[in-house]
Amino acid sequence: MKRYLTPAERHLLFNAAYKANDDLAQRDYHLMSALYYSGCRISEFLAVSLADAWDALKTNYLYIPAAHRKGGKQDHSVLLTKPLRMHLVALLNMNPSQNGADPLITGRFGEALTARAVQLRFRHWATEAGITLPVSPHWMRHTRAMDILRSSEAKEPLLIVKSALGHSNLNSTAIYAQPSREEIERELEAMDGRGGQRTTRAQLRRAYRRRVG
Known part of the structure; x- marks a missing residue:
């Protein structure tokens, strides 16, 4: 699994938007945070209405109907932890509509926001944060899963990830059981006694192409 952020990288990304003093940046900060804490796919979260x-x-649960989920076969419910509740309230407060059928997340001029x-x-915020990785909204889902695995004290942490992400099959969750980039680098550095910053394969590929022409 490579498409995720470390806790430090995630902090940099969120903080870049949080520090910007305008409404659009604050919307982005709460949206990015809500995507992370919910573990939702971007299509699922953009389908959330005000109601x-x-x-x-x-209810303390965000209900995602099957029709809004990948495959359209199984619904899902997301526990509103304290951080998720806080970001959800913030997004609600930014939306002036009182029509429950309207989308929770809108653009600057009230239009439905697209993926x-x-x-x-x-x-934009990855660039502002100095992150060279190709960060996308779906990285928040992967990042949430990796952080659960890092921090969970459950006997079977993969089952916690499975439930949190709403996977119907544990095989889908098994991708997170692979060694993380940090684990691989830590073990190799321990063997070779060298330090280094995280480098993506795409960066290595570009450097190679520049070198060989």
Whole structure:
């Protein structure tokens, strides 16, 4: 698994938007954070309506119907942990509409926000944060899974990840059981006694192509 951020990288990404003093940046900060804490796919979260969010605050669970999920076969419910609840409330407060059918997340002029628009915002904040990785909204889902595995004290942490992400099959969750980039680098550095910064294969490929012409 390579498409995730370390806790330090995630902090840099979120902080870049948080420090910017304008409404669009604050929307992006709360949206990125909500995607991380919910583990939702971007299509799932953009389909959340104001009524869905209001109900979530009442029930403490954000309900994602099967029709809004990949494959369209199984629904999912996301626990509103304290951070997720905070970011959800912030997003609600940014939306002036009182029509429950309206989308929770809108663009600057009230239009429905697209996944492509969110992808571009992620790239913008990654650049602002000095992150050279090709960060996308789906990285938040992977990052959430990797952080659960790092921190969980459960006997079977993969089962926690499976439930949190709403996987129907443990085989889908098994990708997170592979060694992380940090684990591989740590073990190799321990053997060879060298230090170094995280480098992606794409960066290595570009450097190679520049070298060989």
